[in-house]
Amino acid sequence: xxxxxxxxxxxSGLFATALVLAVTxxxxxxxxxxxxxxxxxxxxxxxxIRFTVVQAALSALISVALAIPLAxxxxxxxxxxxxxxxxxxxxxxxxxxxVAVLGLLAVFGRNGLVSVALGWIGLxxxxxxxxxxxxxxHVFFNMPLATRLILQGWLAIPAERLRLGAxxxxxxxxxxxxxxxxxxxxxxxxxxxxxFLICTSSFAVALALGGGPRATTVxxxxxxxxxxxxxxxxxxxxxxxxxxxxxxAAALAYRIALPSGxxxxxxxxxxxxxxxxxxxxxxxxxxILFAAAFLLTPLLMxxxxxxxxxxSLPQSVLLAAMRSVLxxxxxxxxxxxxxxxxxxLIQRSRGAARGLIETAGYLTISAxxxxxxxxxxxxxxxxxxxxxxxxxxxxxxxxxxxxxxVLRAILPALRDTExxxxxxxxxxxxxxxxxxxxxxxxxxxxxxxxxAGLSAAxxxxxxxxxxxxxxxxxxxxxxxxxxxxxxxxxxxxxxxALLLLAASLALFWLFDRGGRMHADT
Amino acid sequence: MLTLxxxxxxxxxxxxxxxxxxxxxxxxxxxxxxxxxxxxxxACIAGFLxxxxxxxxxxxxxxxxxxxxxxxxxxxxQDNNLFPHLSVAQNVALGISPAxxxxxxxxxxxxxxxxxxxxxxxxxxxxxxxxxGQQSRVALARVLLRxxxxxxxxxxxxxxxxxxxxxxxxxxxxxxxxxGTTVLMVTHDPRDAQRFAEQTILVANGVAxxxxxxxxxxxxxxxxxxxxxx
Numbered sequence: 047x048x049x050x051x052x053x054x055x056x057x058s059g060l061f062a063t064a065l066v067l068a069v070t071x072x073x074x075x076x077x078x079x080x081x082x083x084x085x086x087x088x089x090x091x092x093x094x095i096r097f098t099v100v101q102a103a104l105s106a107l108i109s110v111a112l113a114i115p116l117a118x119x120x121x122x123x124x125x126x127x128x129x130x131x132x133x134x135x136x137x138x139x140x141x142x143x144x145v146a147v148l149g150l151l152a153v154f155g156r157n158g159l160v161s162v163a164l165g166w167i168g169l170x171x172x173x174x175x176x177x178x179x180x181x182x183x184h185v186f187f188n189m190p191l192a193t194r195l196i197l198q199g200w201l202a203i204p205a206e207r208l209r210l211g212a213x214x215x216x217x218x219x220x221x222x223x224x225x226x227x228x229x230x231x232x233x234x235x236x237x238x239x240x241x242f243l244i245c246t247s248s249f250a251v252a253l254a255l256g257g258g259p260r261a262t263t264v265x266x267x268x269x270x271x272x273x274x275x276x277x278x279x280x281x282x283x284x285x286x287x288x289x290x291x292x293x294x295a296a297a298l299a300y301r302i303a304l305p306s307g308x309x310x311x312x313x314x315x316x317x318x319x320x321x322x323x324x325x326x327x328x329x330x331x332x333x334i335l336f337a338a339a340f341l342l343t344p345l346l347m348x349x350x351x352x353x354x355x356x357x358s359l360p361q362s363v364l365l366a367a368m369r370s371v372l373x374x375x376x377x378x379x380x381x382x383x384x385x386x387x388x389x390x391l392i393q394r395s396r397g398a399a400r401g402l403i404e405t406a407g408y409l410t411i412s413a414x415x416x417x418x419x420x421x422x423x424x425x426x427x428x429x430x431x432x433x434x435x436x437x438x439x440x441x442x443x444x445x446x447x448x449x450x451x452v453l454r455a456i457l458p459a460l461r462d463t464e465x466x467x468x469x470x471x472x473x474x475x476x477x478x479x480x481x482x483x484x485x486x487x488x489x490x491x492x493x494x495x496x497x498a499g500l501s502a503a504x505x506x507x508x509x510x511x512x513x514x515x516x517x518x519x520x521x522x523x524x525x526x527x528x529x530x531x532x533x534x535x536x537x538x539x540x541x542x543a544l545l546l547l548a549a550s551l552a553l554f555w556l557f558d559r560g561g562r563m564h565a566d567t
Numbered sequence: 568m569l570t571l572x573x574x575x576x577x578x579x580x581x582x583x584x585x586x587x588x589x590x591x592x593x594x595x596x597x598x599x600x601x602x603x604x605x606x607x608x609x610a611c612i613a614g615f616l617x618x619x620x621x622x623x624x625x626x627x628x629x630x631x632x633x634x635x636x637x638x639x640x641x642x643x644x645q646d647n648n649l650f651p652h653l654s655v656a657q658n659v660a661l662g663i664s665p666a667x668x669x670x671x672x673x674x675x676x677x678x679x680x681x682x683x684x685x686x687x688x689x690x691x692x693x694x695x696x697x698x699x700g701q702q703s704r705v706a707l708a709r710v711l712l713r714x715x716x717x718x719x720x721x722x723x724x725x726x727x728x729x730x731x732x733x734x735x736x737x738x739x740x741x742x743x744x745x746x747g748t749t750v751l752m753v754t755h756d757p758r759d760a761q762r763f764a765e766q767t768i769l770v771a772n773g774v775a776x777x778x779x780x781x782x783x784x785x786x787x788x789x790x791x792x793x794x795x796x797x
Contacts, residue, residue, distance in 0.1 A: 469644065475665045488653075
């Protein structure tokens, strides 16, 4: 009945869904058409496939292995700064990859802090390039995510059960066996699969820290086939391979926990008993300190190294920054224009139709930016110069990559709004645009602001499809930063990285804040 | 006249039937134990719930398939009667124009209806700044402006204290008597029915019985009501 009363979002929703399908499946079709058979895969391509899977598996395992003790320490300890640390665990999500890589270089690189410290005791510098560098960067990004996912599981253990365990005289070991192990069995596989999925489409990390025959991901191989060999067929074949890997991982991850956002619901903390032994306290303290140092030192190094050069940045960097901000804003607007109609359509659909539209929204998780980019290039090439369209294409692809996370943010709020006020709105004949303007947009202000901020920040820091398309005259800030690094202009690179970091965080903060301000709930 | 014509509502294993008339201008209590289906009956009349079979008619016109917002009725729910992000005046003005497109004379009507319920000073507040009783008054001010011939009250005053609830019932009588509005009020409290309603529909054991005069009903309660009262 309620469906009939609100035709809002039917056509716009179908249009948005069609657009998403056209870009994802359409580009895939173009890629498949152009690939001329996967049979042409050479030994180096197989090496790339093997490396992609191995580094993703290692990254997932190490991230989760480190996340479990950290999540436990955060779940059972109360200390000053816990909130800040938990919030910080959400930050890597909107942290530009290339900035983090530069920060990690400053800590773990040849001339980084760790190498210097090792030099004091007569050991050689650390070698960061190659498999371990790629895995290190992936752990830096995904250990926090794994911690948040597992911490959610820990905090979901009912306080009554902890109390019951304490009353029965459980030791921490008993607590672990009876309560925590079953929780971990439920959450860890999901965390592993999600991180594996994220790492299979890694491009920027591999571009900066990998390379060479022994450390090339499929995404990087696409880029190399494209930019260095000008071999579109090979790029397309590799894109098909990448899609197969991504789709397999996504099928595994289907209906398993995806990262649902930043900073929600991890504050409520049930009391733990029987954890007062000094050894346990030291253990938790060490874990927390190490994690904080691991996450904060690279960022601190960016700030320290970048600050001196911030106000003497070359004009090329400033222009790139301006382009990036414009792309980020366009991407944020585009995401909302696609996500909101789709969410409205999902909300009013039932059964199989609903499942199909939702799947379309989450499809881009398994389609990597470079696959989309390759496909768009093939589609655009006959009609226009793809390099001229570098920035619009970047904005579009970034918008689609943010779509799954944005839908995750909007849909629950939309469901709550309809549950709380749908009947009232129906009884007042509040339909169509009036319903959108007076009910849905005001009620969704917070998630919409959050979603726009997320999309803008992701787009601001993205170094993916733009690397395929852009020439120097159309570089975005992350690409310009990468070029400075490649040219060993490290002072300028550090300053550009600080600018990029500040811009990404500022964009997220502004939108998110804008959604929260004066929102009456 | 409201007619429920061989109405049958099925909801996950629960069945309610109703075959009855309510005269225009009558004030009718819908009384019964919780879980008997009182709110379900109202939801069906309001159009939120499709009946399995049977019809809902208003003055001989079939409204069974009419959208909730297009039915000749206003409904006040137990809670969430006001949009928390809109001001009191805007919430009331939705009763005139769902798109909030207001002419100057409409604004005057909003002010007048707010004065009528005693809230003229609070027009620019948000609902969150109001007490429960004041929020009910805002909802009633909107009912006044919507000016529909049928008013459904789904226990909107259940959370209020006894004297405040009496005030609200008086206010409902006040704003509906002049217009000749037909009122259906869900309650589980027999005293509400006795104070407010000339007639009572008893909902029990899956059946909504035709309305009977309230004093008669309590003078000689049927078995279902006796079970409930004791």
